[in-house]
Amino acid sequence: MALAFKSTLRGYSAYLEKPERQILRSLFSDVLTLLGGVSPADEPLAEDKPKFMDRFRPARDTAHLPQTPTTEDSAETGSPTDAAFWDLVGSLTEDNVQVDLTDPAVQRLLPEARSGEDADAGSAQFRDLAQDNIRQDKIADLQRSYALLQSPSLMLNEREAEAFGRALNQVRLVLSSRLNIEHEEDAERVHKIDSVDQATDVERYMALLYNFVSWLQETLMQALIGDLS
Structure with a gap:
């Protein structure tokens, strides 16, 4: 049972059971x-040990999934674990x-x-100048988020939190492509898959994953936006 992100005095808190963390890592x-x-080198995931207050979170804060078998600046300004993180993944590209x-x-x-008539003329130059930087930024977000899933209680x-939100969005983009979500009716079709019992084939299972990732990202964005208001 996953527990939604919420803003606390210590940071942005969520709870993810081991199967859910395995799925997100995958x-x-x-x-x-x-x-x-x-991907960063795998370390054994910590076992599920909900904190006392997490046991009493309301039902609307929970979700279920089926079980399944420039780095120097960042190290200087991030959390105490940042230096170790960048030592681990700094050479993984x-x-x-x-x-x-x-x-x-x-x-x-x-x-x-670009789009329109200038798209073909500008696309190659754009890739050369910017696309690799964009790719590296996305890789860094994914690697950081992968490492953050070590413990069931995220803080x-x-x-x-911003990097984790961006990584979740990348997963949503890929799943939406695989599920052929192009229009509102496509999204409605996918959103109808909201229980484990409905995940009877690969496409429905991907839809369930898409909805879970969307829910988790939404709770994180709400927590972040709430702190700005």
């Missing part, structure tokens, strides 16, 4: 592969990577900067 890893990145820019999911992750500072 999704982050899949998107990293699409972008030519590498390849210099010579092949990203399939014809994959519709990759196109959603790395959209063109994120603002920078970690």
Whole structure:
């Protein structure tokens, strides 16, 4: 049972059981592969031990999923775990990577900067100048978020929460591509899959994952926005 993100005095808190963290790690890893990145080395996930107050969260704060078998600046200004994190993943990207820019999911992750008559003329130059930086930023968010899933009780500072939200959005973009979500009626079709019992095939299971990731991201965004109001 996942518990929604909420803003606390210590940071942005959520609770994810081990199967849910395994699923999210797998999704982050899949998107990293699409972008030519590498997942951090796996460490055994901590066992589920809900904190006392988490046991009394209201039902609206919960969700269920089926079980399934520039780094120096960041290290200086982030949380106490940042330095160790960047030591771990700082060298996990390849210099010579092949990203399939014809994959519709990759196109959603790395959209063109131009449209219309100038699109073809500008796209190659844009990729050369900006696309790799965008890709590296997305890889860094995914790697950081992958590492943050070690413990069932997440407590994120603002920078970690923002990176985690961006990583969740990347997963949503890929899943929306695989589910062919193009129009409002497509989204409505996917949103109807809201229980484990409905996940009877691959597409429905992906729909369930999409809805779970969307729910988790929404609760995180609400917590972040709430602190700004």
